[in-house]
Amino acid sequence: MSERDSLGEFEHLVLLAVARLQPEGYGTTLRREIEARTGRSVSVGALYATLDRLERKGWVSAEAGEPTPERGGRAKRHYQLAAAGSRVLAESRARLEAMWEGVDARPGRA
Amino acid sequence: MSERDSLGEFEHLVLLAVARLQPEGYGTTLRREIEARTGRSVSVGALYATLDRLERKGWVSAEAGEPTPERGGRAKRHYQLAAAGSRVLAESRARLEAMWEGVDARPGRA
DNA sequence: CCGATTTGTTCTATAATGTAGAGTAAATCC
DNA sequence: GGATTTACTCTACATTATAGAACAAATCGG
Numbered sequence: 001m002s003e004r005d006s007l008g009e010f011e012h013l014v015l016l017a018v019a020r021l022q023p024e025g026y027g028t029t030l031r032r033e034i035e036a037r038t039g040r041s042v043s044v045g046a047l048y049a050t051l052d053r054l055e056r057k058g059w060v061s062a063e064a065g066e067p068t069p070e071r072g073g074r075a076k077r078h079y080q081l082a083a084a085g086s087r088v089l090a091e092s093r094a095r096l097e098a099m100w101e102g103v104d105a106r107p108g109r110a
Numbered sequence: 111m112s113e114r115d116s117l118g119e120f121e122h123l124v125l126l127a128v129a130r131l132q133p134e135g136y137g138t139t140l141r142r143e144i145e146a147r148t149g150r151s152v153s154v155g156a157l158y159a160t161l162d163r164l165e166r167k168g169w170v171s172a173e174a175g176e177p178t179p180e181r182g183g184r185a186k187r188h189y190q191l192a193a194a195g196s197r198v199l200a201e202s203r204a205r206l207e208a209m210w211e212g213v214d215a216r217p218g219r220a
Numbered sequence: 221c222c223g224a225t226t227t228g229t230t231c232t233a234t235a236a237t238g239t240a241g242a243g244t245a246a247a248t249c250c
Numbered sequence: 251g252g253a254t255t256t257a258c259t260c261t262a263c264a265t266t267a268t269a270g271a272a273c274a275a276a277t278c279g280g
Contacts, residue, residue: 006119006120006150006267007119008118008119008236008237008238008266008267009116009117009118009119009122009202009205009206009238010116010237010238010239011237011238012119012206012209013205013206013209016206016209016210016213016215017209019213019214019215019216020209020212020213022218023218026257026258027256027257027258028256028257028258034209037205037208037209037211038205038208038209039205040116040205043238043239043240043241044240044241044257044258044259045238045239045240045241045242045259045260045261046237046238046239046240048257048258048259048260049237049238049239049259049260050237050238052259053236053237061218067246067247068247069247069248070247070248070255070256071247071248071249071254071255071256072246072247072248072254072255072256072257073246073247073248073255073256073257074245074246074247074255074256074257074258075246075247075257075258076256076257076258077257077258080217080218081215081216081217081218082217083217085217086215086216086217089215090215092119093206093210095119095123095147095148095149095150096119096122096123096126096203096206098147098148099122099123099126099127099130099144099147099148100126100203101147103126103129103130104129105126105129105191105196105199105200106129106191106196107190107191107192107193107195107196108132108133108171108190108191116238118237118238118265118266118267119267120266120267120268121266121267136228136229137227137228137229138227138228138229153267153268153269153270154228154229154230154269154270155230155231155232155267155268155269155270155271156266156267156268156269158228158229158230158231159230159266159267159268160266160267162230163265163266177275177276178276179276179277180226180227180276180277181225181226181227181276181277181278182225182226182227182228182275182276182277183226183227183228183275183276183277184226184227184228184229184274184275184276185228185275185276186227186228186229187228187229
């Protein structure tokens with residue numbers, strides 16, 4: 001990592017999805033949540049790779065769930081936001097807001 | 111790029127710095143603006159590499175300025191936000207806000 | 221006018237993040 | 251137990267992020 005804990009846009013979205021759906025959120029529901037709210041499509045690979053990274057950095061924690069009694073209901077990995085993740089989210093948001101403040105994001109003339 | 115025009119956090123900050131300082135902003139002032147507002151340090155390499163990328167994608171436009179009559183006052187590259195950049199900024203912000211909406215970003219218990 | 225100094229940009233190398241989709245695993249249904 | 255469904259892992263590669271040295275162009279002082 002750099003000097004500071006910065007967050008790519010996708011990491012930011014995934015972290016927020018975890019926060020929204022905790023403590024039950026897992027791969028498929030997280031993916032659906034992001035797609036539904038942002039309208040962008042999320043590939044499975046991108047999602048799980050990012051979840052792994054977030055977990056390694058200690059920003060989310062995962063816990064194996066029980067299988068559910070339904071077709072294809074194999075055990076899921078449930079995610080929750082860790083304290084460090086919560087902090088990093090707040091910092092990233094603060095940085096963006098500090099830069100957005102008072103900006104009128106229209107293209108320049110000339 | 112992916113399916114959609116997504117924005118890394120740093121790209122997002124740089125684009126906003128350009129929007130803030132246009133039409134006069136250039137390397138050094140953009141760098142100072144980001145450091146002052148966000149408190150994070152910005153290396154020169156990171157900044158110029160990102161500006162190049164944003165320019166190649168048509169999100170900012172650059173124009174060579176005149177040298178200014180002061181010690182070390184060599185010609186600068188002035189940046190402005192392009193229409194596409196403005197659009198991408200708005201979209202990225204909208205995605206983040208859609209995910210932030212109603213979120214209480216506290217760590218989960220358990 | 222030339223070497224030192226100052227400001228600004230480019231180049232080089234490497235690490236971290238983002239992406240897509242095939243592959244594997246574990247459950248239920250018949 | 252084979253087909254089907256849901257979930258997660260793996261592989262390979264593209265893009266973005268980072269640091270700092272190198273290079274360029276201006277003024278200043280003598």
